Amino acid sequence: xxxxxxxxxxxxxxxxxxxxxxxxxxxxxxxxxxxxxxxxxxxxxxxxxxxxxxxxxxxxxxxxxxxxxxxxxxxxxxxxxxxxxxxxxxxxxxxxxxxxxxxxxxxxxxxxxxxxxxxxxxxxxxxxxxxxxxxxxxxxxxxxxxxxxxxxxxxxxxx
Amino acid sequence: xxxxxxxxxxxxxxxxxxxxxxxxxxxxxxxxxxxxxxxxxxxxxxxxxxxxxxxxxxxxxxxxxxxxxxxxxxxxxxxxxxxxxxxxxxxxxxxxxxxxxxxxxxxxxxxxxxxxxxxxxxxxxxxxxxxxxxxxxxxxxxxxxxxxxxxxxxxxxx
Numbered sequence: 001x002x003x004x005x006x007x008x009x010x011x012x013x014x015x016x017x018x019x020x021x022x023x024x025x026x027x028x029x030x031x032x033x034x035x036x037x038x039x040x041x042x043x044x045x046x047x048x049x050x051x052x053x054x055x056x057x058x059x060x061x062x063x064x065x066x067x068x069x070x071x072x073x074x075x076x077x078x079x080x081x082x083x084x085x086x087x088x089x090x091x092x093x094x095x096x097x098x099x100x101x102x103x104x105x106x107x108x109x110x111x112x113x114x115x116x117x118x119x120x121x122x123x124x125x126x127x128x129x130x131x132x133x134x135x136x137x138x139x140x141x142x143x144x145x146x147x148x149x150x151x152x153x154x155x156x157x158x159x
Numbered sequence: 160x161x162x163x164x165x166x167x168x169x170x171x172x173x174x175x176x177x178x179x180x181x182x183x184x185x186x187x188x189x190x191x192x193x194x195x196x197x198x199x200x201x202x203x204x205x206x207x208x209x210x211x212x213x214x215x216x217x218x219x220x221x222x223x224x225x226x227x228x229x230x231x232x233x234x235x236x237x238x239x240x241x242x243x244x245x246x247x248x249x250x251x252x253x254x255x256x257x258x259x260x261x262x263x264x265x266x267x268x269x270x271x272x273x274x275x276x277x278x279x280x281x282x283x284x285x286x287x288x289x290x291x292x293x294x295x296x297x298x299x300x301x302x303x304x305x306x307x308x309x310x311x312x313x314x315x316x317x
Contacts, residue, residue: 005314012313013306016183023187024194027217040209043198047213050194150183154176155169 007069014061015150021055022146024048029104029130029139036127038114045108055097063090081158086149093145096138103135171239178232181225182305182312188222189266189302192273196295211277211291218270218298226263233259254311262301262308269297 028048035041070076070083077083107129114123167175192214199210233255242248276291 001314001316005316009310009314013309016186016309019183020187020190023184023221024191027188027191027195027213027221031213031216043210044213046198047191047195047210050190147180150180151176154179155172 004069004072007065007072010061011065011069014058014065015153017054017058018062019146019150021051021058022143024051024054025104025139026143029136032107032130034127035130036122036124037120038111038123038126039120041107041111041126041130042115045104045111048104059090059094076159082152082156085152085157089145089149089152093142093149096141096145100135100138100142103132103138107132107135168239171236174232174235174239176232177228178236181227181229181232182309184225185222185229186302186305186309188217188225189298189305192217192222192269193295193298193302196273196291196298200292207288207291208277208280211273211280211288214291214294214298215270215273215277218266218273218294222266222298223270226259226266230259230263249315251311251315255308258304258308258311262304265297265301265304269294269301272297 025048028044028051031044032041035044066083066086067078070078070080107126110123110129111126114120114126195210195213195217199207199214237243237252242252272290273294276288276294280288280291
């Protein structure tokens with residue numbers, strides 16, 4: 001296998017890690033939508049914890065191996081339109097993802113507080129935190145950005 | 160170093176997009192289902208049942224549709240690239256077929272086991288379900304197989 005083959009594999013694997021993280025968060029958001037019992041919510045957030053390192057490592061890998069590929073492959077340049085578009089999408093994803101994280105981390109922290117305080121009765125406050133319209137729209141925006149990213153990588157407009 | 164390795168006719172792009180997107184969501188759903196089951200191991204029966212249901216629903220609503228999209232995309236791009244006319248197919252293509260189809264079978268069995276396991280856990284008062292655990296193990300095996308396929312499909316070894 002050539003260096004190009006390895007770089008492409010690692011670039012694609014990083015993209016798989018990002019999408020895997022997004023699937024985990026999507027499932028967690030859907031599963032938490034109708035929940036208001038703190039212990040249930042804490043359990044769901046335990047599952048979604050797997051997604052944090054996947055998105056972090058995946059985003060770093062996509063960028064690093066993507067830049068390496070663009071430099072290494074004849075015919076690709078870092079200033080090609082589709083590669084600049086990928087950089088912009090990468091930055092947007094990071095900015096929106098961090099805002100989304102704050103919304104759902106607040107719900108997770110509140111669920112943990114309620115569970116620790118010994119009251120595991122349904123909490124309308126927790127339900128409203130999990131049903132945050134802002135959090136949902138930020139997540140939808142993240143999903144759309146990831147889809148645009150994959151489309152950009154496959155269609156390579158202008159290449 | 161390398162010539163434009165990714166040059167391909169525009170008409171191949173959409174089937175490839177479907178194939179890649181389906182594969183990505185499939186891998187994500189399998190890991191989610193596995194993680195939900197593992198988090199549920201050793202927990203009280205109520206929590207275990209919640210997470211077993213999450214495993215089952217993730218496999219049924221996310222993994223199976225993603226497998227179908229991945230497989231449709233695979234056949235579509237296979238026909239576009241006219242691989243059927245090539246006498247000796249490359250080994251990476253064989254790896255892709257074997258992992259996709261065997262993984263699909265594992266996925267189907269895992270979904271059934273997860274569904275029956277989650278149902279039993281909801282009915283009984285204690286313990287975790289061996290069926291749900293088996294589903295998680297099968298999901299993990301399928302996940303590993305698909306990661307091998309990702310390597311074969313992207314690096315394309317001879």
